[in-house]
Amino acid sequence: MxxxxxxxxxxxxLTHEYLDAKVMMDxxxxxxxxxxxxxxGTTRDNFAGKPVKELQYTSYEPRALQTMLSICKAIVQKHSLTSIAMIHRLGVVPIGEESILITVSSPHRQAAWRAGEEALEECKEKVEVWKKEEFGGEEGGVWRANRDGAVGERVDEDKEKKKPEMGPHGPILRPKRPGERGHGPVVRNYQLGS
Incomplete structure (x- = not known):
């Protein structure tokens, strides 16, 4: 749900379910x-020449939803839109399936095109969602901010199997690269990972 x-x-x-484009257009x-x-936005089968098995997304959901809403409100005002809808999938997203859908309606196409592009870039820059690229074969995975060209940190499978750091609401899942800008805020003053 x-x-x-x-x-x-x-x-x-935000959902762990399959994304339906028609529902979002409606x-x-x-x-x-x-x-x-x-x-x-779909999961492709490679990144930088490496075969990708799947993507895994995690999020700080309450904050991510508020950030998404703030982005959408600003874009509706700026481009005089009729409406906007944005949904991001969490959990495992297999090759060929969508991880994000953004739909924009406007009286005129030019504003809709510009607003859709801006919504995507703002989402990738600001929303508190992170992804792990799982590579095929012996490659393992890489956590990275969910944006184009973001540098990631290789996941050590032994460290991944250890008990995660616990927060008041359960395990804390976050990128392992302090200070990295990208699909979420800059993380500072934390010693992430071990």
């Missing part, structure tokens, strides 16, 4: 809109 927020012509959600459909733009 998705965790979602809906306010001021903005819909945002969330922004309006007789006032002359254009609907859909962006679907």
């Amino acid at each position: 998705a965790k979602e927020l809906c306010e001021d012509n903005c819909y945002v959600a 969330k922004v459909r309006s007789p006032k809109a002359g254009a609907i733009v859909l962006f679907a």
